[in-house]
Amino acid sequence: MTRSAVVICPGRGTYNKAELGYLKRHHADKAEFIGMVDDYRANHDQLAISALDGAERYSVGTFSRGDNASPLIYACAYSDFLSIDRSRFEIVAVTGNSMGWYIALTCAGALSPFGGMDVVNTMGTFMQESLIGGQLVYPFVDADWREIPGRRDDILEHVRLINARSHSSLYVSIELGGMLVLAGNEEGLTALETTLPRIDQRFPMRLANHAAFHTPLQEPISERGRAALGQGLFRQPDVAMVDGRGRIWYPWATDLTALGDYTLGHQVTQTYDFTAAVHTSVREFAPDCLIVLGPGNTLGGAVAQSLISCGWDGLSGKADFSARQASEPLLISMGLDEQRQWAVS
CATH class of the missing domain: 3.30.70.250 (Malonyl-CoA ACP transacylase, ACP-binding)
Known part of the structure; x- marks a missing residue:
C-alpha cells in the first residue's frame, strides 16, 4: 500500500564525523549526479564533494565550512531523495530547515539539480567568505x-x-x-x-x-546572492513546497519572481520558522508519514518536537512519540540505517 509522505530536507550541521563516507556507502549508483556536483566544484576551483566524502578523517575545521558543508549536505540529501521508493510513497509536499529550503526547491522541481547546486554552493561560499556573526x-x-x-x-x-x-x-x-x-x-x-x-x-x-543566518545581518549576503543568481534559475514546482514561514507554494501555480525574492531575500535575512513549516505540512497535507532526508539525524528531534507542539495525531510528549514510532513509524529518518530501509527499495 502506498503511503503519503512529506519530505523534510536538512540544513547545516547534519554531516558530522559519523556521516563520513555517506555518499560512498549509500549512493554509488548516483555517479552522474555526483559527477555534475564535482564538475561544478572543479570549475570554481573548489575541492570535489566526492573527495570530501572520501577523506580518511573528519575535521570540523574543513567539514563545517559553509563552502564545503552546504554542497556536501546538498549532494547527500538530494541523492537520498532520489532513492525514495516511489512505489511505496506518494510525496505530497516538501519542506526543509534553513539551507534545506534550497534542497526542497530542488526536490520539488523548482530548481534543476544543477540550479540547486548553484544556489547552495554560491550562498554557502558567500556566507563562509563573510562569516558575519x-x-x-x-x-x-x-x-x-x-x-x-x-x-x-x-x-x-x-x-x-x-x-x-x-x-x-x-x-x-x-x-x-x-x-x-x-x-x-x-x-x-x-x-x-x-x-x-x-x-x-x-x-x-x-x-x-x-x-548569523536568517537575520538582518545577512543583508550583504542577500544582495550578493541576488546579483550572482538570476531569476531564470527558478521553475514551476511539480510538488507543493512549504517555506520557512509556513506558507505553501503550489505546483504549477507559483509566482517565480516572488519565489526568487523570498529565497534570496526574506529567507536569508528574516527568522526561519521551521516549526511552522512542520505544522503547516501536517495540517494541510495530512501525510501518513514524514521522511527526513540524510545525512545525519540531528533534525529528527526538532521534527518530533514540532509535531508534539501542535498535538499532531494526539502526540503530547516524547513518550507518546516513541510509542508511535515503535508501532507504526510516523517519522522515517534516512540518516539512520535502521530506518533508511523503510524508505528505499
Whole structure:
C-alpha cells in the first residue's frame, strides 16, 4: 500500500564525523549526479564533494565550512531523495530547515539539480567568505519535549533587551521545534551566553562556522546572492513546497519572481520558522508519514518536537512519540540505517 509522505530536507550541521563516507556507502549508483556536483566544484576551483566524502578523517575545521558543508549536505540529501521508493510513497509536499529550503526547491522541481547546486554552493561560499556573526542554540522544552511554561518568553525577553544595547545585535534565527537558534554579532552572543542559565553543561551552545543566518545581518549576503543568481534559475514546482514561514507554494501555480525574492531575500535575512513549516505540512497535507532526508539525524528531534507542539495525531510528549514510532513509524529518518530501509527499495 502506498503511503503519503512529506519530505523534510536538512540544513547545516547534519554531516558530522559519523556521516563520513555517506555518499560512498549509500549512493554509488548516483555517479552522474555526483559527477555534475564535482564538475561544478572543479570549475570554481573548489575541492570535489566526492573527495570530501572520501577523506580518511573528519575535521570540523574543513567539514563545517559553509563552502564545503552546504554542497556536501546538498549532494547527500538530494541523492537520498532520489532513492525514495516511489512505489511505496506518494510525496505530497516538501519542506526543509534553513539551507534545506534550497534542497526542497530542488526536490520539488523548482530548481534543476544543477540550479540547486548553484544556489547552495554560491550562498554557502558567500556566507563562509563573510562569516558575519554567529549562532547558538538553547532549548525551552523539558526531557519529555513539553514546553516549559514561561521559558521561551524569558529567552525572547533577554534577546529583546540585549538587541536594544547600542553595540549588540541579537535575533531569533530559527524556530527549531523545542529549541531556539539565536544569532547575532559577538557582543550580542556573548551577552546572551552570560545571561542564560547553563543547561546539561551543553546550552547555550555555539555552532562552529555558522554565521548569523536568517537575520538582518545577512543583508550583504542577500544582495550578493541576488546579483550572482538570476531569476531564470527558478521553475514551476511539480510538488507543493512549504517555506520557512509556513506558507505553501503550489505546483504549477507559483509566482517565480516572488519565489526568487523570498529565497534570496526574506529567507536569508528574516527568522526561519521551521516549526511552522512542520505544522503547516501536517495540517494541510495530512501525510501518513514524514521522511527526513540524510545525512545525519540531528533534525529528527526538532521534527518530533514540532509535531508534539501542535498535538499532531494526539502526540503530547516524547513518550507518546516513541510509542508511535515503535508501532507504526510516523517519522522515517534516512540518516539512520535502521530506518533508511523503510524508505528505499
